[in-house]
Amino acid sequence: MIQVRSLSKSFGKIEAVKDVSFNIEKGEIFGILGPNGAGKSTIVNILNTLLRADSGDVVIDGINTRDDGKKIKLIMGVVPQEISLYEELTAYENLMFWGGLYRIPKAELKENALKTLDFVDLLNRKDDRINTFSGGMKRRINIACSLLHKPRILILDEPTVGVDPQNRNHIFEVIGRLNDGGMTIIYTTHYLEEAERFCDTISIIDMGRIIARGTLKELRKISDAKDLITVKLAGSDCDTVERIKSENPSVVYDIHTNTIKVECDNIVRDIPAIINRIQNSGGVIERIHTRGTSLESIYLKLTGKELRD
Amino acid sequence: MLHLFIKDLRLFFKDRKAVILAFLLPIILIILFAMAYGSLGNTDGRSEPVKLLVSDLDKTGISSTIVNRLDSLAEIKTVPADSAKARELVVRGKYACAMLIHKGFGDSLRTGSLVPVVLIYDRSREIEIGIVYQGLSGIMASSAGNIVIEENLRKYILERFPFIGSSMGESILGDAMKIGTEKPFIAMKSVVAEKNDVRLGLVQAVAGTAILMLLFSVAGIGTSILEEKENGTINRLLYSPLKGSTILYSKMLFAFFISIVQLSVMFIFAWLSMGLDLGVNLPGLALMIISTSIAVSSLGIFLAAIAKTRQQAQNLSTITILVMSALGGSMIPLFIMPAILQKMAVLSINYWAIQGFYDLFWRQLPLAQIMPEMLVLVISGLLISLVSVRLFKSRIMRM
Incomplete structure (x- = not known):
């Protein structure tokens, strides 16, 4: 559906995107994960033909974006990061306006607007002004405004920023239903759990480069990230810690929190042996915390920094 | 679009x-x-006439005539006041100006000596003062001349023709003074915005x-x-x-x-x-x-x-x-x-x-x-x- 080849874009001396390539299949949810300023929005804007790449090509549904930008815009919907709505207009008026930009016949547009409002569960608020809506409701209208021309590809640029958990779930549900309907979705986020929850394929982007790409399983393999067991000890002396460390060479001890961190390939399989070794070395366990391989640990492994950096 | x-x-x-x-x-x-x-741009001048305080210390027929003529102008309305009060009202900003006609005003016109009239004013109110000064100058120029001519003519008639009596003399004098005063010396005509009252x-x-x-x-x-x-x-x-x-x-x-x-x-x-x-x-x-x-x-x-x-x-x-x-x-x-x-x-x-x-x-x-x-x-x-x-x-x- 989408082929991106050796894409590069600079703004002055700043290289925002460097030699980026990826493919997106029809009906896939493709996640672009990276911190703010990593180059996510630049890629989105190039895909949407709003920006012209310095080099490289984007082919969408067989059309090179350099050849027919208008056609690309007709098959693509973009949900911007900001709530880009006219606050003084009602929800229905906003939908009619944004949909009207795609030259949809009025009767069809009216029908689409009502159906879309129903789809995002806001039909009962159709005549209320946007400035009376909560942040989450605005986000849903923000998505709805990009659906009226029935795009085959939908780009969601950080659609859950500043949204409470309840509304976030509502948005996830909407996105899930859109994907179930066969829509290809490109989802940019800096929330790891969102990418982990949703995306069939994830591209991790850092400083304009894609540093890893694949399913969560593939990324785990690429990064060699492991599960983590954290054990808090109940008052132990130096000798005990030394004994534990000699028994378990991979152990990392944090003197400030009095905790031991052990990496393993499989928590369920490895945890009994680890507990035994600590107790046999004289350690008294106060609490155990486990964490499976997450996108966060993969990101940390790949970039050497946490995503909030 | x-x-x-x-x-x-x-x-x-x-x-x-x-x-x-x-x-x-x-x-x-x-x-x-x-x-x-x-x-x-009003056709009839100001919507409100400028109020002019007048302190007439001369109290002669001539000074009264001048005051009455000033009062007959659409732009000016005279308000009698004594000189001290008039000065105080101008200083306090209640009036833009006051005209003080000192004693001997009538005589000075007859003799052609310096006219003892003083206009005291608040110089922050230039527009009102301008209107008063313009009106006053016109009245003084025309009236003073007329008064001198009238006085001389009266004297001449009564001295040369004593037999006609004073009432006949005054009648002749009145007719003579009307000649040339019925029409203004300068005809003024506005040529802008005359079609409509703009x-x-x-x-x-x-x-x-x-x-x-x-x-x-x-x-x-x-x-x-x-x-x-x-x-x-x-x-x-x-x-x-x-x-x-x-x-x-x-x-x-x-x-x-x-x-x-x-x-x-x-x-x-x-x-x-x-x-x-x-x-x-x-x-x-x-x-x-x-x-x-x-x-x-x-x-x-x-x-x-x-x-x-x-x-x-x-x-x-x-x-x-x-x-x-x-x-x-x-x-x-x-x-x-x-x-x-x-x-x-x-x-x-x-x-x-x-x-x-x-x-x-x-x-x-x-x-x-x-x-x-x-x-x-x-x-x-x-x-x-x-x-x-x-x-x-x-x-x-x-x-």
Whole structure:
């Protein structure tokens, strides 16, 4: 559906995107994960033909974006990061306006607007002004405004920023239903759990480069990230810690929190042996915390920094 | 483009503040300015005569005649007062001036010696003093001469023809004094705004205020582009198949439309409530409104185009509009400004628009003679628009 080849874009001396390539299949949810300023929005804007790449090509549904930008815009919907709505207009008026930009016949547009409002569960608020809506409701209208021309590809640029958990779930549900309907979705986020929850394929982007790409399983393999067991000890002396460390060479001890961190390939399989070794070395366990391989640990492994950096 | 225009129109009328700024506030200001400029260009002079305190210490027939003649002028109303009280009232600002006619005034006229009349005044009230001085000079020049002639003639008649008696003598004297005084020495004829009873003050108030407020309205429209840039709607518009230039042209069209509506409403209001005769040259009025709207709307967009942020645009607009309006005659009528400022005024849009409306309503010139003002407005508007489009394309629409 989408082929991106050796894409590069600079703004002055700043290289925002460097030699980026990826493919997106029809009906896939493709996640672009990276911190703010990593180059996510630049890629989105190039895909949407709003920006012209310095080099490289984007082919969408067989059309090179350099050849027919208008056609690309007709098959693509973009949900911007900001709530880009006219606050003084009602929800229905906003939908009619944004949909009207795609030259949809009025009767069809009216029908689409009502159906879309129903789809995002806001039909009962159709005549209320946007400035009376909560942040989450605005986000849903923000998505709805990009659906009226029935795009085959939908780009969601950080659609859950500043949204409470309840509304976030509502948005996830909407996105899930859109994907179930066969829509290809490109989802940019800096929330790891969102990418982990949703995306069939994830591209991790850092400083304009894609540093890893694949399913969560593939990324785990690429990064060699492991599960983590954290054990808090109940008052132990130096000798005990030394004994534990000699028994378990991979152990990392944090003197400030009095905790031991052990990496393993499989928590369920490895945890009994680890507990035994600590107790046999004289350690008294106060609490155990486990964490499976997450996108966060993969990101940390790949970039050497946490995503909030 | 029409789709965007309708959206802007809908947003405009949903924004009460914008509507008040565009229509109600200008109407209030027009009323206030019309009252302030009320006397300018009136056919019957001031709406209220200047009150002149008079302290007549001479108390002769001649001094009474002078006072009565002053009082008969439409521009002046005399108020008797003693000299100390008159001085105090002027100092306290209750009156602009007072005339003190000292003892011996009548005799001095007969003898041709220095006339003991003093006009004391508050020099901050130049206009009223000017009116009094003008009236007083005229009365004194004509009356003093008449009084001297009358006194000499009376003396001559009674000495040369003692047999005719004093009543006959006075009768002959009266007839003789009428000769040559029935017609004014200088015939004055106003040649401007004679067809209709037009008040210059009203034209000034409507045109000046309407253009000033119009500039604020269109600057607001221009600033809304930056607002849309900041809240992301411009980017979202660019995600659609629309061209960037279409977004800009729709804003310009909207600013132009609002300008036409606002100016038309102001003139219709002045016609309905203040009697400004719009029928004096309807095609001319329509063309002046269109030309002014082109120039003003392009300036509003330009001010937004050169600013980087909405706040910057708002500050820049306020300063530019106020300076240009003060200079161009929107706030103070141009003809009472110093010559240097009158020359500098040509740099402002307000000047050309106000002059055009003066030509239309006050001077009542034919369309061809108002064309220069219209051309300046249209050409400057088009040039400013071109620059604005370039600036917007390179700065605002860039991602």
